[in-house]
Amino acid sequence: MKIIIAGAGEVGFHLAKLLSYESQEITLIDSNKECLTYAAEHLDIKTMRGDATSLQILKDARVEASKLFIAVTSSETTNITACALAKQLGAARTIARISNTEFIDQQTEVDFTKFGIDELISPESLAAGEIELLLNQYGFNDTYEFDEGALTMLGLRLSRTATFVDKTVKEAAAMYDDLHFVPIAIQRFGTQYTIIPRGDTVFKEGDKVVFITSKGGDQELFELSGRGKSEIKDVMILGGSKIGIKTARDLSEGKFRVKLLESNRACATDLADLLPKVLILCADGRNVEILEEENIADTDAFIAVTGNSETNIMSCLLAKSKGVRKTIALVENMDYYQLSQSIGIDTLINKKLLAANNIFRYIRKGEVIAMTKLANMNAELLEFVVKPSSKICNKQIKDLDFPKSAIIGGIIRNGEGIIPDVTFRIIPEDRVVVCSLPQSLAKVEGYFN
Known part of the structure; x- marks a missing residue:
């Protein structure tokens, strides 16, 4: 091409x-x-x-x-x-x-x-959308929605209290009669290797695990991961950038109470007129005293989206030290993007990477309608539309010679997300979500041509 x-x-x-x-x-x-x-x-x-x-x-x-x-x-x-x-x-x-x-x-x-x-x-719209999704799925570090939430990708790092630590994938699945989630990728703690899990794969403490969930799957994962579920309501945003403005507007029109900190007085004045539902503060978000005056300890989420990556990282670390549960930092430097978990920030986002990944799906073979690269993992998540002529059509999953380094994570049929078992039969117009390592992409695409 x-x-x-x-x-x-x-x-x-x-x-x-x-x-x-x-x-x-x-x-x-x-x-x-x-x-x-x-x-x-x-x-x-x-x-x-x-x-x-x-x-x-x-x-x-x-x-x-x-x-x-x-x-x-x-x-x-x-x-x-x-x-x-x-x-x-x-x-x-x-x-x-x-x-x-x-x-x-x-x-x-x-x-x-x-x-x-x-x-x-629009990189700015993609970044703002990513932030809102992360806040709605507040217990997880990575998120991506297919078909307005029919299926959702959720990523988390397993703590010692997670119910399925030291259990196999098959044993974890047996805890629920009607399963609404499936693991599609694992990165072992301290390594850069991505594993496509199978039934005998064992979950380990510190693993970063990416799941595909249908409706209700996020609640099951909360229970199994050993995390308490408490809703995010109070959000503080640092930076009146385009992303900060769109994020503040979108969040304030929903269920969130939003404060926005902007150090430039003229800009802060303009933002007050532009965002009537948002509390605008002319303040330096790197100042500990100011953050404490604004009750940073009572804030559920802190989002730093200034034009300076270092400022965003340091202010998020400061917020984390004051007890903020969820921190998100915008970074421009691609090298920083690999550091989120190791430096203590929940999520780093890069608007340019989001834009490039969004565009990338247009060159994939087959009917690819959505695509994302898993953050800090060597794997891609793609959504294909099944055509009558596709090799995968009218076959049960167990009968497919699917590559070991790829996995079918979910099916969307008539707008409903399904976590399939091996006996599930794929039919025309099904939307199939696949996670694959790079070496298997060509073979995976061949099933949908």
């Missing part, structure tokens, strides 16, 4: 890196010579220096032959324009990265396909 990426920043580079592993024909366009040089030295891709809105540059990149044109520069206007031009010149599908979250919220009113843009991606 020929893919053109406009923008060699962190999103574009990370996306090109993911795609280069797939042996795709990739062309990366950017006007920044240093970014292109770095990409060319580290990736097996073609680079072109120039303006992505230049008709000649697009023609030289053979945009008419491209199956996918992705514009992820830092300029929203450039991305929209580049996609519109690419579509006119013959690109089969276009994706534009935007920063104005209104475009995402009001897509029903404005048809962007008429402009030549097939898909809009």
Whole structure:
């Protein structure tokens, strides 16, 4: 597949890196010579220096032959324009990265396909959505929803009190007559190896375990993990960034009481008018005395989304030391992304990684309608639509020669999430959620072609 990426920043580079592993024909366009040089030295891709809105540059990149044109520069206007031009010149599908979250919220009113843009991606909206999901599933460190919660991915680290520590997967499943969850990936404590669990796999203390759950599965996991369940209501947000604003607005319109700390007085004044349901404080969130004055100890969740990764990390650690149960930090540096559990913060999120992973699903073979890479784990979670011609169609799971390094975690049928057993028969239009290690992806995709 020929893919053109406009923008060699962190999103574009990370996306090109993911795609280069797939042996795709990739062309990366950017006007920044240093970014292109770095990409060319580290990736097996073609680079072109120039303006992505230049008709000649697009023609030289053979945009008419491209199956996918992705514009992820830092300029929203450039991305929209580049996609519109690419579509006119013959690109089969276009994706534009935007920063104005209104475009995402009001897509029903404005048809962007008429402009030549097939898909809009907003890193800010994705990050805000991720934060809200993490707060709603407050006992877990990683979350991802399929079909508005028909199935949900939940990740947690097993404590000593977890009921199923030192038990096999089969023994843990036997604790419930009607099972609503299944483990799909395990990372042993202190290692970087990802295991696709089987019935005889033993859960160990300190394991990071990722589950797929249907309705009610989160409650079962709470009980088995030995965690007390107490609802998050009071949330403190540090930073009046675009993500901070969208997160505060979305949370305040729901069940949460929200405070937002912004150190810039003029910005704080504007936010007070913009967010009437949110308590805006002009304060430095790194100041211990200020946090204590604002009753940080009574806060259920602390979310740091300033433009500085180090500030976000340190303020979350400070909040954690004052007894805040849930801490979430936005980080720009990809190296920090691997550190969340080791440094004591519940969850680190990277908006550029969220955007790249969201875009990545468009190059998968088969009818992939959702995809995410498991945080800090070498595995992917994909949702396929079963076609009548698919090899997996009309077969029981036990009769499939499915790779050992992949697992079917759940099925969505007529909008209902199902945790299947080995006798479950897959039919056309089923949506199948699969977790796979990289070496098995090609074989897994072959079942759904």
